[in-house]
Amino acid sequence: MALWGKKNDDGVEPEEAFSPENARRFFERAQTTHDTLNYEYAVTLWLNGLAQDPGSVEGFEGFFRSVTAYAEEMGKKASGKEIAKALNGKGKILKYQQALLNWGLKPTSGAATLKAAEAAAALGLKEITEILGRRALGFAKQDEKPKKDVYVKLLDVFEKAGAFELAVEAGQIASQLDPSDGDLAARVKEMYASATIQRGRFEESAGEEGGFRKSIRNVEKQAQLEAEDSIVKTEDTKDRILAAKKADYEQRPTDTAAIEAYGRALLDRGKPQDELKALLLYKKAYEQTGQFRFRQRQGEVELRVERRKLRTLRSKLDANPDDEQLAEEVRKTEAKLLEMEISELRLQVENYPTNLGLKFELGKRLLEQGEYNEAIGLFQKAEEDPKHRRDVLRYKAEAFLKIDWIDEAVTTYRAALEGIVDPGSELALELRYGLMCALQQLAENDRDLESAEEADRLASEIAMKRFDYRDIVDRRKQIKDLIKSLRASV
Secondary structure, three states, X not given: OOOOOOOHHHOOOOHHHOOHHHHHHHHHHHHHHHHOOOHHHHHHHHHHHHXXXXXXXXXXXXXXXXXXXXXXXXHHHOXXXXXXXXXXXXXXXXXXXXXXXXXXXOOOOHHHHHHHHHHHHHOOOHHHHHHXXXXXXXXXXXXXXXXXXXXXXXXXXXXHHOOHHHHHHHHHHHHHHOOOOHHHHHHHHHHHHHHHHHHHHXXXXXXXXXXXXXXHHHHHHHHHHHHHHXXXXXXXXXHHHHHHHHHHHHHOOOOHHHHHHHHHHHHHHOOHHHHHHHHHHHHHHHHHHOOHHHHHHHHHHHHHHHHHHHHHHHHHHHHOOOOHHHHHHHHHHHHHHHHHHHHHHHHHHHHOOOOHHHHHHHHHXXXXXXXXXXXXXXXXXXXXXXXXXXXXXXXXXXXXXHOOOHHHHHHHHHHHHOOOOOOOOHHHHHHHHHHHHHHHHHHHHXXXXXXXXXXXXXXXXXXXXXXXXXXXXXHHHHXXXXXXXXXXOO
């Protein structure tokens, strides 16, 4: 744990209330969920694990990988609204989770990065505070209209992180922006003194027998580790890390850890030739070891390439909405990507038969493809997992509706709505909308006035919450007309 000296009365949980063991369980589930391509839920799990161990760099980096994948997959549709509702922290822990989520969805925003750094600093998370603070300082320097208050906040952040050299740098820029602030100038001098003491400790260590060489080795090793752990790497850093991982792999080409590290470095640099090399690397590793995880990594790379192609095509279509040929190309690429996802998920379900989350993800893709019967079978198995049950019921009800099993759809939507905590959430709206549609269909099929009236009540509730929700205005008119017709025929 990287927390220090916090008391209960400042809104932070006492250190004994945290549990790295519980965090580990969240992180393991998060990684498994990420591997099943359910990035949104993986983000939730990483953040809730960080509530149990806020200073975990592993959890922090895992969160960033998943939130980046989620943002890439969803594009402009990426939203943290539902994730935020599922966060389990309180007080400053919750603020930290929320700030990380906002930053993860907007990683190039200087303001969001600074807020995340401040939230980490408020909890005393030195390592994470410095990582975020360095990034925020970089954004501040790029601002064409530098602001004193931003640099003062960075000074605060770096002081709390014990990164006094960086505190001096931020403070000096703030002083240059307002030379008349004597208190600020005095504070920068204090930071300079602290930085000098910090450097002195290093030099003292270097003066011991063998200390200089040891210190240099430590600095070089630390620089390498910091470069690898950094969330934001320069191209030069990526090149150096990749060269090191490649050399390590070439020395021990059958070592699974070396294979994984080399593959990650290739994908982190992410040039087209790197992706091809990673693809061939994982293919060879799977053939040599028979370990399915390498076949899974191979599939992830193929999906990554296809998703990027689809994003590029969609961007072109946004700029040329009347281009029918381009629109057709987008549709074909969407269909191909869906086929690829289904193929990969089938393999994963086959190799991890007890993983109900994988069955759920495969069921969703099959529902999208129109394979309703198979999707229902998978949803029935997946609903045994309490983590996914409400979401699974929602999709299962939709599948029943697609095959005109209206009674079953109504029953399933009702089960999904039972015990829902936030009736105003997006999920609750979707479930009520689905139940409304099912009841409308039931009323039309069976000429049932009671079902039509219940559908009308649901339509009214949804419209009161969100008047612009989907086609709710048109739906309500249809249901009103249906009620009139049914009453007239009585």
